[in-house]
Amino acid sequence: MFSGKRPTNELFGGNFTxxxxxxxxxxxxxxxxxxxxxxxxxxxxxxxxxECLTLVLDVGLRCSEESPTNRLAMSEVVKK
Structure with missing residues (x-):
């Protein structure tokens, strides 16, 4: 939503997501x-x-960590 790109954009491929x-x-x-x-x-x-994008994208990055154990809990997402 914030980048205006879809995960299937031609920019992304291989390890570049x-x-x-x-x-x-x-x-x-x-x-x-x-x-x-x-x-x-x-x-x-x-x-x-x-400032707002930095905060929102930080939450998005933390929610999309590869390992589920490293992702933010929803209770923390709400606080952020």
Whole structure:
């Protein structure tokens, strides 16, 4: 939702997945992987887009850890 890309996008293949794409940009370059619609609308109204994307993408990355034991519990997701 936040990148504007689908997991089946031609960009992804082999070991390069949507998760690795987001992880490669987090936290310093989150605006580089953000959907342009989010950027245009958020920046237009003065919303702190980079700060919010950093937080949301962190939760997404932590929820999509390869090992289920390393993933955030839903109770922690709600708090974040």
């Amino acid at each position: 949507m998760r690795s794409y987001i992880k490669s940009a987090w936290p310093e370059r989150v605006l580089d992987v953000a959907d342009k619609w989010i950027l245009q609308n958020g920046l237009r109204i003065g919303f702190p887009v980079a």
